[in-house]
Every structure is written in C-alpha cells, then in structure tokens.
Amino acid sequence: MIKAWLGPVPILFVVDPDSAKVILESNTLITKSSFYDKVADWIGTGLLISTNEKWQSRRKLLTPAFHFNILKGYTEVMVKEGEVFVDQLDKLADTGREFNLYPYVKRCALDIICETAMGTHINAQIGMNSEYVDAVTRVSDLTWTYIRFPFFWIKPIWYASSYGFEFDRLVKLTNDFTRKVINERREALREEGILESGPKISTKQRMAFLDLLLMHQAASNLNDEDIREEVDTFMFEGHDTTAAGMAFAIWLIGQNAEAQAKVHAEVDSIFGDSSRPPEEADVTKLVYLERCIKESLRLFPSVPLFARRLTHDITIKDTVLPEGLNLILAPLATHRDPEQYERPWEFYPDHFTQEAIAKRHPYAYFPFSAGPRNCIGQKFALSEEKIVLSWFFRRFRVESSEPMPGNRPLPELILKPSDGVLCKIYRRRH
Numbered sequence: 229m230i231k232a233w234l235g236p237v238p239i240l241f242v243v244d245p246d247s248a249k250v251i252l253e254s255n256t257l258i259t260k261s262s263f264y265d266k267v268a269d270w271i272g273t274g275l276l277i278s279t280n281e282k283w284q285s286r287r288k289l290l291t292p293a294f295h296f297n298i299l300k301g302y303t304e305v306m307v308k309e310g311e312v313f314v315d316q317l318d319k320l321a322d323t324g325r326e327f328n329l330y331p332y333v334k335r336c337a338l339d340i341i342c343e344t345a346m347g348t349h350i351n352a353q354i355g356m357n358s359e360y361v362d363a364v365t366r367v368s369d370l371t372w373t374y375i376r377f378p379f380f381w382i383k384p385i386w387y388a389s390s391y392g393f394e395f396d397r398l399v400k401l402t403n404d405f406t407r408k409v410i411n412e413r414r415e416a417l418r419e420e421g422i423l424e425s426g427p428k429i430s431t432k433q434r435m436a437f438l439d440l441l442l443m444h445q446a447a448s449n450l451n452d453e454d455i456r457e458e459v460d461t462f463m464f465e466g467h468d469t470t471a472a473g474m475a476f477a478i479w480l481i482g483q484n485a486e487a488q489a490k491v492h493a494e495v496d497s498i499f500g501d502s503s504r505p506p507e508e509a510d511v512t513k514l515v516y517l518e519r520c521i522k523e524s525l526r527l528f529p530s531v532p533l534f535a536r537r538l539t540h541d542i543t544i545k546d547t548v549l550p551e552g553l554n555l556i557l558a559p560l561a562t563h564r565d566p567e568q569y570e571r572p573w574e575f576y577p578d579h580f581t582q583e584a585i586a587k588r589h590p591y592a593y594f595p596f597s598a599g600p601r602n603c604i605g606q607k608f609a610l611s612e613e614k615i616v617l618s619w620f621f622r623r624f625r626v627e628s629s630e631p632m633p634g635n636r637p638l639p640e641l642i643l644k645p646s647d648g649v650l651c652k653i654y655r656r657r658h
C-alpha cells in the first residue's frame with residue numbers, strides 16, 4: 229500500500245493482491261469516493277456511482293439486461309458494426325501509409341453502444357451525429373482535467389478557466405440527446421404495444437437496455453431522469469473502455485509477429501477464406517484471440533485506477549485504515565507484479581493459459597474490478613472485442629509503429645495510447 233495526497237485529500241494506493249482482495253470482496257465497502265462527483269454531474273448517480281439501497285435495487289434491476297439470451301441480441305449489432313469497421317479501413321490497406329486506427333475503433337464502439345443501450349443508430353462510423361460524438365469525447369477529457377487538478381475544485385477557478393462553462397454546455401447537449409432518444413423510444417414501443425405487456429423480458433426479440441428500463445418503469449418506480457442516468461452510465465462505461473481495449477490489442481498484436489501468426493491461424497481455422505459473419509459458436513472458439521485480449525487488458529487495463537471511500541474502519545495487514553479514507557485500486561500496477569507474472573513487462577498471451585491462471589493469486593488480475601461491484605458489462609465487452617477483432621484479423625495484417633516502450637499510455641479516466649494506434653495495414657487476401 230502506498231500513501232499519497234491529491235491536493236488536500238489523503239489517498240492510499242492498494243496495489244498488492246491480498247489487500248485488493250479485502251476491499252473488492254467486501255459487501256460493505258461499496259461506496260465510491262468523491263472523485264466521482266464530477267462524473268456524476270454528467271451521468272448522474274446511476275449504477276456506477278450510486279451506493280447502498282439505490283445501488284442494490286439498480287443492480288438487481290439491470291442484471292437481467294446482461295442475461296445470456298439478451299446478450300445474443302447484442303451480438304448481431306457487434307457483428308454488423310464490426311463489418312462496417314473493416315470496410316471503413318479497407319481504403320487504407322496496402323497503401324503503405326501510416327495512419328491512426330484509434331478514431332476508427334472508437335467510432336465502431338460508439339455505434340455499438342448507442343444501438344445496444346439506446347436502440348438508436350448514430351452511424352458515427354460513416355460520419356454522422358458528429359456533434360454528439362465530439363461532445364462525449366470532450367466531456368470525458370474535461371472530467372479528467374477537473375479530477376486531476378485540485379485547484380479546479382474551487383468553483384470560481386473552474387468557471388474562470390472557461391472549462392466550467394464548456395463542461396456544462398456539453399453535459400446539457402449529451403443529456404438532452406439521451407432524453408430525446410428516451411421519448412422517441414417510448415413512443416415507438418407504445419405504438420408496437422410492447423409497453424402494455426409490462427415488465428417481461430423477451431428473449432426472441434432484440435431489446436436495448438433502454439427498452440428494458442422503459443418496460444420496468446412503472447413497476448420499479450423509475451422517473452425519466454432515473455432512466456436517463458442509467459442510459460448515460462452505459463454510454464460512459466460502455467464504449468471508451470472497449471475502444472481502448474481493442475486499440476491496445478491491435479497495437480500489441482501488430483508488434484508481435486508470433487502472436488499475430490497464431491491469431492491469423494486461429495481465425496483461418498474457423499472461417500477459412502469465407503467472408504461470412506461470425507456466429508455465436510465461432511466466438512467461443514476464438515481461444516487464442518481471447519488470451520491476447522486479456523493480456524492487453526493486463527498491460528493496459530482500460531480503467532487503470534478506481535476509487536472507494538471507506539464507510540467504516542478496516543484492518544489490512546495489521547494497519548487500521550480509518551472511515552472516510554479514499555482508497556485507489558490500481559489494476560495498472562497490480563497487473564505487473566513480478567511475483568505473479570512470468571514476464572510482467574512483456575506482451576505474453578500465455579499468461580492466460582488455464583495452467584498459468586490456476587497458479588496465480590485470484591486478485592492479481594482485475595481489469596473489470598471484482599466482487600459485488602464488478603463490471604456488469606464484462607461479458608458484453610469480451611464478446612464485442614472478440615467479434616470486432618476477428619473481423620479485423622480475418623481481413624488484415626497490421627504493422628504497428630512505435631512499439632513498446634514507445635507510445636506510452638496516458639492514465640486518464642480511461643487509459644489510452646498517447647499517440648493513438650499508428651500503424652500500416654495490409655489485406656491478407658486479394
């Protein structure tokens with residue numbers, strides 16, 4: 229554990245797996261720290277930020293939205309948007325030109341989350357709705373600026389800097405977009421007679437998270453702002469995270485010839501040279517690709533740090549930590565523990581063979597957090613990454629510029645490669 233200060237606030241970094249286990253497994257230490265307050269100004273206190281009874285009831289309400297059968301419906305969206313992604317990249321293949329792949333993968337992830345969370349097509353990949361897309365990115369940047377520089381916590385300074393007014397304007401823009409989508413979606417469901425059928429989850433028809441919330445609205449006593457904050461929470465947690473995960477995976481595979489050859493051999497053994505869309509059964513066969521994705525999330529976890537506030541005293545390793553203390557869990561550091569990983573600083577997908585996992589401390593790896601407040605979207609995220617990356621590696625070979633240790637990651641709200649993913653791509657078949 230490492231002590232530090234963020235401006236006037238004392239914080240404690242929890243790095244070793246034994247201490248992380250105590251915090252993450254607890255059913256009572258589930259309260260987020262005040263560092264999330266600025267995020268709450270944007271997305272409200274939905275599932276990510278709420279605590280106690282509110283969090284428990286929302287978690288219970290939203291868990292069925294990630295049921296296996298519901299996820300199947302989301303897979304169709306991932307397949308469709310993954311194909312648009314590779315089609316967009318096609319024009320850059322075989323040109324010998326270096327380009328930044330990050331914005332492409334980000335727009336793909338954004339299209340996927342808008343359709344699955346809100347049931348709306350924003351078509352970011354083909355250049356539409358750019359005002360909303362840019363606003364989401366900028367609000368995220370401004371939130372991080374606020375958290376990082378404690379002098380911005382003083383309101384007059386935040387507003388004098390002009391960031392304050394920009395933040396408020398963009399938050400209004402994104403919240404209004406969500407409110408409009410909620411109203412339109414409610415009308416559409418009403419016209420189809422779906423709302424009248426009450427809180428039943430259909431496994432036959434594809435449903436967005438928003439549809440499920442609208443169907444439960446009356447029974448669960450949710451007002452429109454409650455729904456808005458949950459939808460915005462999914463928008464916030466559900467696209468930058470997967471975009472960064474996919475971007476780092478492509479960048480790392482593109483600098484490791486052996487891993488890339490194995491990924492190509494795996495996708496060829498499943499799809500041959502057909503261009504058919506991936507199906508549910510194919511996704512489970514992508515075992516080596518999954519190892520690469522997990523290894524990328526080990527080296528570069530999309531959420532590099534997250535924080536809890538102690539709501540009662542606890543003792544860890546004979547040290548009493550007092551109520552009110554802010555703890556920072558740091559997967560970015562824990563994931564590089566030389567006692568747990570054979571090659572902590574290298575991209576080595578065999579860290580995720582069954583044998584290697586069995587030998588490790590269970591809390592040596594937690595990119596999706598762990599315990600009662602773990603990431604509700606982790607299966608969704610892994611499916612998305614496998615589907616989109618399988619499209620990518622079926623079609624392309626990639627050469628990454630600036631291999632490690634270049635292109636250092638920037639630990640913002642979401643960890644990103646500082647120079648994006650500069651690379652060249654080549655078609656594998658002509």
Ligand code: HEM
Nearest residue numbers: 275276465466469470473530531534596597603604605609
């Ligand atoms: C690679 C992708 C992802 C990573 C690495 C990731 C990681 C995490 C982490 C570390 C947390 C805990 C954060 C904290 O305690 O402050 C979390 C929570 C959460 N994530 Fe994810 N996430 C990913 C994708 C997603 C997706 C795709 C969704 C939704 C579709 C999602 C929805 C959520 C929600 C709602 C929570 C709050 C859960 C709760 O507190 O009950 N995440 N995620």
